[in-house]
Amino acid sequence: MVVVGGGIIGLATARELLIRQPTLKLAVLEKESLLAQHQSTHNSGVIHSGVYYVPGSLKAKLCVEGANLMYEYCDKSKVQYKKCGKVIVAVEKNEMTRLKNLYERGLQNGVRDIRLISKEELKTLEPNCEGIAAIYVPHTGIVDYGQVAKSYSEDIRNFGGSHKENIKSRFVITCCGLYSDRLASKSGCESEPKIVPFRGNYLVLRKNKSNLINGNIYPVPNPDLPFLGVHFTPKINGEVWLGPNAILALSREGYRFTDINPQQLMESISNKGLIKLLCKHWQFGIQETIRNAFLPAQIQQLQRYVPKLQIDDVVRGPAGVRAQALDTDGNLVDDFIFDSPPGNIGQLILHVRNAPSPGATSSLAIAKVIASEINHKLNGKKS
Incomplete structure (x- = not known):
């Protein structure tokens, strides 16, 4: 075998x-x-x-x-490991229906002990997080x-x-x-x-700012967008990672912008599924590219959840490449x-x-x- x-x-x-x-x-x-x-x-x-x-x-x-x-x-x-929990945070009223639907989905899937919590309860778990409601998932680790x-x-x-x-x-x-x-x-x-590689870049909180969060802070996913969105994640080594974003990698192992494999890049950009994905979500793609290039734009996105976060609180961190399967209609599998x-x-x-x-x-x-x-x-x- x-x-x-x-x-x-x-x-x-x-x-x-x-x-x-x-x-x-x-x-x-x-x-x-x-x-x-x-x-x-x-x-x-x-x-x-x-x-x-x-x-x-x-x-x-x-x-x-x-x-x-x-x-x-x-x-x-x-x-x-650490069972630090997760909050999925709604920051605007138009996210509330999606939040409640997500809660019902969690119940259907048999996720233990999840709760819909108020703004006040959210503050007891994450004092620096702003939101109008959240799902609390205590068994996330x-x-x-x-x-x-x-x-x-x-x-x-x-x-x-x-x-x-x-x-x-x-x-x-x-x-x-x-x-x-x-x-x-x-x-x-x-x-x-076919697999299309997407690079996700992280930011890392400076050590003296790692107390800004206690557990995982996630957004309410938007079903109209192809990826989940940035989140705050504590690490076992004490670091706190912010991100990742999602941009096309120029190689299947393209952890840096300078990692370019011409053959693999041509395979990606000629992929019918990717072309359709980019046509459907071109605005999202431009926004992700801007946020990747300009740190203030990325910080502004994260400040929706933790307004106290400042640009001087973070440094650029590592990156990962996700193997994303795409169908021919441009949908993520x-x-x-x-x-x-x-x-x-x-x-x-x-x-x-x-x-x-x-x-x-x-x-x-x-x-x-x-x-x-x-x-x-x-x-x-x-x-």
């Missing part, structure tokens, strides 16, 4: 397979010299609760299940997913893992994130949906996607084609789904 991709989902999958079958001969293949070097570590580090996702979707089911599994795993494996991935890899090594270069395998699972569409199409799968090519080869390959946020939160739950699907393919039954 081979798992291609040493990120958090690939490692979680390898771990789950070995738990179910300890004598299994399994290899994890990773192109980098270290594990979990891309989306697994370039993210906000939030343990999501499952509020946002369409009821009945894989995201909704696996996020709620995955969050519970993540907390259990961190307790058992002594991985540090933060963790260093790099440490989680490292712990998964240690579990795999404890099953007797070792280094080997020449490998033959009966079955292949690909968990390749930014390159998931390429490997899937090479095996005979449909070329769509929202749910998790697992795929196999047609014909007999489809019984030997499984691709994780789309696992955006909350992929890290859901990694243990996703691993269980993959392991059951493999058992079905190989043995004709689910487990």
